[in-house]
Amino acid sequence: xxxxxxxSSKGVLRRGWSAAVGDYAxxxxxxxxxxxxxxSDAAGGIYAFDGKSGASAWARQRGHDGGVLAMAIxxxxxxxxxxxxxxxxxxWGVAEGQVKQAIDVGSDWVENVAWSPDGQWLAAxxxxxxxxxxxxxxxxxxxxxxxxxxxxxAWSSAGELATACYGRVTFFDASTGELRQKLEWMGxxxxxxxxxxxxxxxxxxxxxxxxxxxxxxxxDSEMTGYPxxxxxxxxxxxxxxxxxxxxxxxxxxxxxxxxxxxxxxxxLKFHVEPVSTLAFAPGTLRLASGGxxxxxxxxxxxxxxxxxxxxxATVADTVAELYWRPDGKALAALDAQGGVTVWRIGRTxxxxxxxxxxxxxx
Amino acid sequence: MNTPHKVPVxxxxxxxxSGKTTLLNRILSEEHGKRIxxxxxxxxxxxxxxxxxxxxxxxxxxxxxxxxxxxVRGDLIRVLGNLMKRRDKFDYVLVETTGLADPGPVxxxxxxxxxxxxxxxxxxxxxxxxxAHIEQQLGxxxxxxxxxxxxxxxxxxxxxxxxxxALDGLEARLRDMNRMARVVRSEQANVSVDTVxxxxxxxxxxxxxRRPTFLEPEYPFEWTGVYSLDMGRYELSLADGPDPAxxxxxxxxxxxxxxxxxxxxxxxxxxxxxxxxxxHPGEEIPVGKHVNLRLDSIGRKSFFLEVDTQGQVGLYxxxxxxxxxxxxxxxxxxxxxxxxxxxxxxxxxxxDEVGSIAIERDGDVDPTRLNAWLTILLGERGVDIFxxxxxxSLAGESxxxxxxxxxxxxxxQPEREWGDEPRRNQLVFIGRNLDEQSMxxxxxxxxx
Numbered sequence: 027x028x029x030x031x032x033x034s035s036k037g038v039l040r041r042g043w044s045a046a047v048g049d050y051a052x053x054x055x056x057x058x059x060x061x062x063x064x065x066s067d068a069a070g071g072i073y074a075f076d077g078k079s080g081a082s083a084w085a086r087q088r089g090h091d092g093g094v095l096a097m098a099i100x101x102x103x104x105x106x107x108x109x110x111x112x113x114x115x116x117x118w119g120v121a122e123g124q125v126k127q128a129i130d131v132g133s134d135w136v137e138n139v140a141w142s143p144d145g146q147w148l149a150a151x152x153x154x155x156x157x158x159x160x161x162x163x164x165x166x167x168x169x170x171x172x173x174x175x176x177x178x179x180a181w182s183s184a185g186e187l188a189t190a191c192y193g194r195v196t197f198f199d200a201s202t203g204e205l206r207q208k209l210e211w212m213g214x215x216x217x218x219x220x221x222x223x224x225x226x227x228x229x230x231x232x233x234x235x236x237x238x239x240x241x242x243x244x245x246d247s248e249m250t251g252y253p254x255x256x257x258x259x260x261x262x263x264x265x266x267x268x269x270x271x272x273x274x275x276x277x278x279x280x281x282x283x284x285x286x287x288x289x290x291x292x293x294l295k296f297h298v299e300p301v302s303t304l305a306f307a308p309g310t311l312r313l314a315s316g317g318x319x320x321x322x323x324x325x326x327x328x329x330x331x332x333x334x335x336x337x338x339a340t341v342a343d344t345v346a347e348l349y350w351r352p353d354g355k356a357l358a359a360l361d362a363q364g365g366v367t368v369w370r371i372g373r374t375x376x377x378x379x380x381x382x383x384x385x386x387x388x
Numbered sequence: 389m390n391t392p393h394k395v396p397v398x399x400x401x402x403x404x405x406s407g408k409t410t411l412l413n414r415i416l417s418e419e420h421g422k423r424i425x426x427x428x429x430x431x432x433x434x435x436x437x438x439x440x441x442x443x444x445x446x447x448x449x450x451x452x453x454x455x456x457x458x459x460v461r462g463d464l465i466r467v468l469g470n471l472m473k474r475r476d477k478f479d480y481v482l483v484e485t486t487g488l489a490d491p492g493p494v495x496x497x498x499x500x501x502x503x504x505x506x507x508x509x510x511x512x513x514x515x516x517x518x519x520a521h522i523e524q525q526l527g528x529x530x531x532x533x534x535x536x537x538x539x540x541x542x543x544x545x546x547x548x549x550x551x552x553x554a555l556d557g558l559e560a561r562l563r564d565m566n567r568m569a570r571v572v573r574s575e576q577a578n579v580s581v582d583t584v585x586x587x588x589x590x591x592x593x594x595x596x597x598r599r600p601t602f603l604e605p606e607y608p609f610e611w612t613g614v615y616s617l618d619m620g621r622y623e624l625s626l627a628d629g630p631d632p633a634x635x636x637x638x639x640x641x642x643x644x645x646x647x648x649x650x651x652x653x654x655x656x657x658x659x660x661x662x663x664x665x666x667x668h669p670g671e672e673i674p675v676g677k678h679v680n681l682r683l684d685s686i687g688r689k690s691f692f693l694e695v696d697t698q699g700q701v702g703l704y705x706x707x708x709x710x711x712x713x714x715x716x717x718x719x720x721x722x723x724x725x726x727x728x729x730x731x732x733x734x735x736x737x738x739x740d741e742v743g744s745i746a747i748e749r750d751g752d753v754d755p756t757r758l759n760a761w762l763t764i765l766l767g768e769r770g771v772d773i774f775x776x777x778x779x780x781s782l783a784g785e786s787x788x789x790x791x792x793x794x795x796x797x798x799x800x801q802p803e804r805e806w807g808d809e810p811r812r813n814q815l816v817f818i819g820r821n822l823d824e825q826s827m828x829x830x831x832x833x834x835x836x
Contacts (some may be wrong), residue, residue, distance in 0.1 A: 050473040068473040092440075095470065111470075134443075135470075153445070174447045174462060192449050192462060214449035214462055232465070232501070233451035233458060248452075254502045300502070362473070 037337030039324055042356060042368040043080030047073045048087065051346050051360030053097035057106060057120040060351040063358055064120065065366050066094035066108050073366075074123055077351070080368065084123035089116060095137050101145040103352075109136035115150045117163060127163030138176060144184040147200050151176035156189050158203060167203030172196070178218035182227070190218040190229050195239070209239045211246065217257050221265035226281065228268055230256030236270050236279075247287055249279065253300075260304040262311055267292075267331055269313050271301035276315045278331035285330075292331030296323045296338065305348040307357075307371075312336075314357055316345025322359050324371075341367050394509040395472070397481040398585055399494050401535045402516030403525055404487035407545040407577035411516060411584070412484055418581050422479040427467050429486045440478070442467055446486055448493055456771055457795040460497040465504055472507040480585065481508065488531050491515075491538040492774070492795060499797040512587035515539035515569075516577065519558060520549040526740070536562060537742045537774040537818050538794075539569045541584055548575045567744035568775065568816050607653055607733065608660040609635070611708040613726035614642050614649075615701050615716055622693040622716055622724070624673065624703075629712035632684035634705060635664055638675045638693065642702030644728045649702075653732065656704040667691060675701075683712070700727065742774075745824045747815040747831050752783040757834040762798060765830060770796030772822065778815035781806070783836055 049069035056063055061077045070090040074083040090110025099106045105126065109115045115136055117127040134153040141148055147166065148159045154171040156179060174192035182188050185200045192214045197207040214232035221227075228238035236249040236256050252272030260269045268279045268286070278292035279285065297317035305314045311327040320341050327333035343362035350357055359367045402408050409430075416424060429446045447462035464483065471478060485494060491513060498510040515535045518525075525532040536542060542562055547555055559571050572579050626634070637659045639652050664680035669689040673679055683689055693716075695701065705714065708731065716724045758780065766773065777792040780800075791800030815831065 049475045052473065068470075068475070093470070093474065137466075174449075175445070175466060177466075192447065211452070212450065213452045214460075231452075232449055232460065232462070233453065235452075257503075364475070 036339070037324065037335070038372040039322070039337035039339045039357070039369040040372045041339075042370045043075075043078075044365060044367045045073075045075050045080045045082070047071055047364045047366060049093070049364055050362050051364050051366060052094050053108075053347060054358065054360055054366070055097060055099035055106065055349055056351050056358070057099055057103045059103055060353055060356070062120055063349070063366070063368070064097075064099070064106055064118075065360060066097050067364055068093045070094055070110060070112075072108060072118065072123070074120065075366065077356075077368075080366075086123055090114065092135075095135055096139045098139045098141050098148075100141050101143060107139050107141065107148055107150075109139040109150055111135045113152065115139055115148070115159075117148070129159060129163050129165075131157060138179040140179050140181055140187075142181045142184050142187070142200055146184065147187075149179055149181070149187050151179050151189065154191070156187065156198070158187065158198075158200065166201070169196075169198060169203060174214075177214075177216055178229075180218055180220050182220050182224045188218065188220060188227060190215040195227055195229060207241065209241075209244075209246070211237050213237065216255055217259050219259040219261050219268070221261045221268075221281070222263050223265040226261075226265065226268070228259055228261075228270075230259055230270065230272065234272060236268075236272070238268070249277075249286070249291075252277070258302060258304045260306050260313070262306040262313075262327075263309050264311075266329055267306070267311060267313075267327060269304045269306065269315075271304060271315075273300055274298060274317070276301045276304060276313070276325075278313070278327060278333070280329060280331040282329045289330070292327060292333055294323075294325055294333065294335070296335050297321055302345055303348050305350055305357075307350045307354040308352060310354060312354075314348045314350070316348050316359055318344045320344060320361065322348065322357070322367075322369075324357070337369075337371075339367075339369060341365050394507060395478060395481055396511035396586060397468075397483060397498065397508050398511050398587075399491065399513045400482060400484045400516070401489060401491050401494075401513065401538070402487065402543075402545075403518060403521070403532055403535075405521070406487070406516035406518040407543075407574075408484055408487075408516050411514075411543065411545075411577035411579070412482065414577060414579075415482065415581050415585065420581060420585075423476070424480045424482060425471055425478040427464065427481065427483045429463070429484065429489065446489060448490075455796070456492070457496060457797055458500060459493045460500050461493050464494065464497050465501050468504055468508060488529075489535075490531060491535055495538060495775075495794045496797060499794060499799055511585070512540040513538050514541045514543060514584045516543045516545050517562065519544050519546045519555060522558065533565070533740070533742050534774060536565050536569075537820075539566055540587055542566065542569045542571045543577065543579055543584070544571055544573045545577050546575065547573045561740065565740050565742045565744070566818050567746060568777070568818060607657060609637075609653075609656065609704045609706050610732055611703075611705045612649060612652070612728075612730040612732065613703050613705075613709055613714075613716075614644050614728045615703070615724055615726050616699075617695045617701050617724070618698050618718075619695055620719060622695065622718055623690050624693055625688050625690045625715050625717070626681070626683060626712035627688050628686065629683065629707065631707065632682070634681050634683060634707055634712065635660065636673065636679050636681055636706065637677065637704045638673055638679075639702040639704065640675050640695075640697075640699060642700045644700065649728070649730050652702050652704065660704075741820050742818070743822065745817045745819075745822050745827055747778075747828055748812065749832065749835060750810065750812045752781050752811060752836045753813060753834045754836050755782050755784075758782070761830045761834050765827070766793075766796045766798060769819070769822065773817055773819040775818045776816060778813070779803070780813045780815070781811035 047067040048071045049067040054065035072086045072089040092111030096109040115129040132152040138151040157168040158166045172191040178190040195209040215229040217230035234252040239246040256270045256272030258271035276294040299319035303316040313325040324337035341361045346360045426441045444463040449462040451458040659678045672692045780789045787802035790803040
């Protein structure tokens with residue numbers, strides 16, 4: 027697409043390259059240690075770009091009939107899985123862009139797919155079921171029906187898978203599918219994130235709240251007052267900060283000390299339309315946020331969740347997803363018009379340049 | 389950033405066997421050049437090439453706060469959320485619910501979820517009614533009552549299985565429950581696509597255009613005919629009809645425009661409140677008095693009318709002229725055609741718990757008082773209010789404020805400029821056991 031509107035990036039975001047896919051860019055990820063970026067779109071196409079130049083490595087227009095719904099990069103970085111409206115999961119080789127395994131999951135949409143951290147298992151959810159596959163694509167187990175369609179899945183460790191649906195979070199043993207823990211709460215859980223230390227599971231709810239549990243104590247808390255549903259959540263690698271969408275302000279809860287109960291969250295104001303996606307840079311308290319306003323903002327945060335914008339840029343439409351390169355030195359944004367934009371992250375010696383809040387347009 | 393045109397959505401409800409799938413197939417097979425996506429909760433025999441059909445299990449998501457207005461349909465949020473991502477967006481979405489579906493959560497989804505609301509607009513709710521079975525269904529289930537109460541269009545289907553009189557009675561009952569909806573009769577769901585799609589059903593102007601009387605107060609008479617008469621004697625004759633008697637008021641100097649008719653109607657309401665003078669066939673009808681014509685003899689019955697001065701005369705009759713084949717002839721026996729005819733909303737008993745309340749008032753409303761009234765009304769009675777819509781003349785606002793809502797959810801914005809149009813307010817509420825008088829008083833207190 028030639029009309030990508032990447033203008034006036036400010037602060038530490040330095041314009042890298044941009045490219046385009048055929049439709050709304052649904053999901054993607056960095057592969058081969060950042061040497062390639064793969065992206066899939068709502069029309070079912072899968073695309074690979076050279077990580078440094080953005081040159082097209084390969085493109086497959088018809089990966090999934092009806093469109094791609096989810097994507098997961100294998101921890102090795104050499105393979106990835108896509109899931110689509112055609113009820114299938116495809117496992118691809120990154121270098122050659124060929125399907126290595128095709129799995130028929132069911133007749134319904136396959137909406138979530140995730141590799142276990144050790145790369146041994148692949149989990150996929152279809153309607154009310156979640157299924158686990160071996161790396162060769164063979165089915166290992168499948169769950170009983172959940173009370174509603176599974177809205178999110180995540181690996182809490184190499185040996186355990188978590189699912190979210192209306193009314194509960196469920197943990198399954200990776201190798202047997204045995205149910206390990208069930209956390210219940212009446213509400214439609216639309217998103218889920220697990221703290222990297224495995225203790226905290228946080229879910230955004232349709233009723234404009236964030237609900238989280240500490241698995242060790244089974245204590246749970248609810249964060250309310252969001253103007254919209256928090257569909258994007260992100261934990262930093264140290265399990266200290268939980269960033270949440272749910273309106274124009276990104277809200278950051280700190281689990282440092284006794285928090286976040288009874289503490290004030292960090293309130294990140296920059297977007298003029300609701301935040302659509304959030305991503306922490308690997309190993310840092312640096313957060314990237316994308317919004318329906320087409321703005322990508324970069325934040326430097328403190329342990330208490332407060333912080334300021336240190337970079338900002340715009341893309342052509344709603345920011346669908348943000349992906350940090352594994353070394354944290356580049357950031358990729360996918361947008362609703364199929365734009366793929368990559369920025370290098372500038373050095374921030376001494377004083378961090380602050381980016382001022384834009385004027386709201388009415 | 390971009391604000392693309394919102395994709396209209398039609399919700400198709402109705403009990404099992406009411407003809408939803410037939411209607412759906414009809415819509416899809418008609419040449420309309422639209423890209424339609426269908427979300428089905430029941431497996432139907434739908435399979436048309438140009439439409440994308442998605443089966444989704446009905447998933448009702450209640451919220452932890454227990455508020456029924458916050459209950460939404462998770463399956464729709466999920467499916468529509470994905471559909472809206474495609475660049476080659478659909479022109480239209482049809483949602484076919486199960487026969488037992490509560491239409492509330494379906495409609496609420498389009499108000500409650502901000503992402504859905506940004507991309508889709510609820511065009512209308514079409515409820516199919518099985519004419520042969522609806523009476524039993526209404527007695528047995530809340531769902532069928534609510535499906536009727538929520539409807540913008542009621543398709544009274546399978547009319548070939550029910551006789552005309554029963555159909556009229558059924559239609560009257562449906563109208564009582566939902567005065568906002570348009571009733572369309574069909575045999576095998578054979579209604580034209582235009583009657584169910586692109587209704588812009590939430591636009592009250594359109595409703596008024598179709599049924600100009602739906603907001604009106606009820607009158608003790610059903611029909612008015614205005615005749616231009618010279619001086620002289622006239623014969624008013626009536627054939628056998630449904631009742632042994634009929635009330636009538638004759639008004640001299642009656643104008644033919646809308647304002648004059650309303651004025652005449654208001655005047656006649658007061659005459660009708662007075663005791664009626666009994667008039668037998670062959671007698672003369674006095675002008676400006678409430679009379680009761682005796683019609684219990686067999687055959688055509690004639691009454692006489694003496695006109696003193698040339699001019700227009702209005703007949704305000706308890707029944708329509710059609711019902712008794714009412715004829716006015718001069719001394720030469722020539723039939724005189726009326727200049728204008730007007731049908732009024734007649735007073736009648738309301739049997740069902742579910743009904744409609746329409747409020748129409750001229751003038752401006754104080755926004756603070758309106759807000760306070762609505763907050764209390766929707767807070768206390770929101771559960772029982774199924775649908776509401778209308779427009780309001782807010783003091784200090786040059787545009788019409790248009791609103792609509794479902795249960796406690798209220799959504800409004802200023803629309804077009806009032807311009808030269810007289811500033812007025814029209815509100816319609818459909819709900820269960822609504823207290824009409826207190827709602828009227830509540831709104832009147834908001835007027836400046």
